[in-house]
Amino acid sequence: MASISLLFIVLNVLSFLRFVVGQSERKFTLELSRGRWAPDGVEREMILVNGQYPPPNLEIWEDDDVVVEVFNGLEEPSSIHFHGIEMRNTPWSDGAPGLSQRPIPSGHNFTYRWKATQHGSYWYHSHSGEQVEDGLYGALTIHPRAGTLKPFSLISESSAGVEALERAEREAQPVLMSDHRHVTGREVWEFTQRASCFPPRVMAVSYGADGYYPAMPANILEGCHATDALREVIEVQGHSDSGGDENWVALHFIGAFHGISSMVSIDEHPMWVFAVDGGYITPQLVHAIPIMNGERFSVFIKADKAGDFAIRIAATMDPQILDGYATLRVSTPGEQSSGDSSAPYIDAAGHPTSGDVVIFDPNTSKPFPPSPIPPVADKTFIMYMGNSVPAYLWELNVEPLLPLQLERETPLLLEPRPPSHHIFETTNDTWVDLVFITHTSPNPPHPIHKHGVKMHLLGLGYGSWTWASVEEAARDIPGSFNLVDPPVKDSFTSLKVGINDRQHTAWLAVRYHVNNPGAWLLHCHVLEHLNGGMQVVLLDGVDAWPEMPEEYRRLAEGSG
Known part of the structure; x- marks a missing residue:
């Protein structure tokens, strides 16, 4: 039996945690334990939340006060990070051990309190050790407040169509995608x-x-074969095609991958991408979407014909061809699913099946409404990233910062330390440019994720970075930058280097506004790279440092 299964997909109709509603407070309880589970037909030890896998979905409304109480029934310390949530004015609830808290000891509990100041698709996951790989992750959906400006009229010009899109968004189903091995x-x-x-x-x-x-044991990555697990099925009720514009369904694709990148499509169903990483964009009609670790893409599809249609997920950076399938089952009035095979847009390696297939490019997406940036940043940090020696070590700037190095000390939110290769300071209400240079070759793409606030992608490219700032670089190579309406996300992916021995260096430049003081992690979201030290710390707004409440201070100090 192979020790790695085919990439699989987890789909849940919104089976939300029970919550308590009282003056816009949403209260959730997460009880962590280990147990035997077989999500792909092969039983293995996994982490269960409230006795189940996948963990329950969290459904929240913008402006809610959120309370998440975590009971750690594992034998090792744990934590919960709410991926993409800015934690405005509550940085102590970010869930990053060594920055905002100490890990939750075995047999203890921790309560995260924060306000939902955003809307869109997010997810929560452990930020301790390898627990994400063992199943400690779940979907998180925040519904927008009334009156939020949305780009739906750019998809449908009719009022009935816009209303149908609004309804589809309210009923959107999260689609968790994960690479799943048969070992812990x-x-x-x-x-x-x-x-x-x-x-x-x-x-x-x-x-x-x-x-x-x-x-390396021979069965870890050799001899992989398809498992006999049943496909996950997502069932939707479509509308008969009678010339109307009301037959819309929405899905939130969540890249809960720990190791791979992917290409995702739904047979015979073009997708309108209307949000990325929780934020609305000018919609794009595509047939397939590349999804990296941690990314979220919200899409609309027309459900106007009955049938079973394959949702295909192809790994695009793995030593063996791995793919996974789920089924979109559409029923329309008077028609039931035929069960016939459907025509694919991508093959098992994620390649388009024809020249007509349109692939979404997240690096060209436009935020909706526009999110302007200043022409020049106040400060620039240049970081050199790549792998180290031995080969399981990785660096985001000069040398690795292993998670245990952070977790063993007093959290930085309580006791900031001086700037270094791993620690960067900023002042409040300034704009900061981060330039990441991949200087070791070959090197894979790195999905760089920032906690706290989102970033604007200014540009990326191959070749040496020889400038002191983006301003200088943009004067020399203006075609490589977008300083007018760049994409806005909480993670961006560097270019792969060393392809065919031609491109040995690459760079990625982003800009963000320091308006959310706190100690925030910046890291690669590939689990092996993060655990190998590919992370740094941004002490944002040190001149407006928040005061941690006593309850959290005791927990952070390990005394409460």
Whole structure:
């Protein structure tokens, strides 16, 4: 039996946690435990939340006060990070051990309190060890407040169509996608360290690693084969095609991957992408979407014909071709699903099946409404990232910062430390440019995720970065930058380098507004890279540092 399954997809009709409503307060309880589970037909040890996998979905409304009480029934420390949530004025609830809290000890509880100041699709997951790989992640949906400006009239010109889109968004179903192995995350990390290189053989060649291949058990990444699990099915009620414009369905795709990147499509159903990472964009009609670790894409599809249609997820950066399937089952009045096979837009490797297939480009998306930026930043930080030696170590700037290095000390929100290779300071109400230079080759793409506030993508490209600022670079290569209406997301992905021995360096430039003081993590969202040290800390707004409430101070100090 192979120790890695096909990539699989988890789909839930909104089976939300029970919550208590009282003056816009949403209260949730998450009880963590370990148990045996077989999401793809092969039983293994996993982390369960409230006795189930996948964990329950959290449904919230913008402006709600949110209370999430976590009971850690695991044998090891844990934490919960609410991915993409800005935690405005409550940075102590961000869930990043070593920055906002100490890990929750085994047998203890921790209460996260925050206000929902955003809307859109998000997710929550552990920020401790390898627990994401063991299943500690779930969907989080925040419904927009009344009167929110939306781009739906750019999809449908009729009032009935816009109303149908509004209804579809309210009923949108989250689609969690994950790469799932048949061994625990701890086992994978131990194999990785022992072999000094992961995955074996292929990675040793492509990433210039010096790992010892025989140290890796043969069944970890060899001999993979399809499992016999049943496909997940998402059922929707469509409308017969009678010339109307009311047959819309919305889905929130969530890239809960820990290791791979993917290409996603729904057979015979073009998708209107209307939001990325929780924020509305000028809608784009596409057939497939590349989705990296941590990203979220919200889409509308027309449900005007009955049938079963494959939702395809193809891994695009793995040593073996891995793909996963779910089924979109559409029933329309008087018609039931035919069960016939459907025509794909992508193949098992994520490649378009024809020249007519349109692939979404997140680097060209336009925020809706526009989100202007100043022409020049107040400060620039340039970081050199890549892999290190031994090959399981990774760096976001000069040298690795291992998670245990952070977790063993007093949280930075309580006790800020001086700037270093790993710690950067900013002042409030300033604009900061971050330039990431991939300086070791070969190197894979890195989905760089920022906690606290979203970033604007200014540009990316191949070649050496020789400038002191984006302003200087934009004068020399203006075609490589967008300083007018750049994409806005909480993560952006660097370019892969070392392709065909031609491109050995690459750069990525982003800008963000310091308007949410706190200690925030900036890291690669590939789990092995994060655990290998690919992270730094941004102490934002040190001149307006928030005062931690006593309840959290005791927990952060380990005394309460």
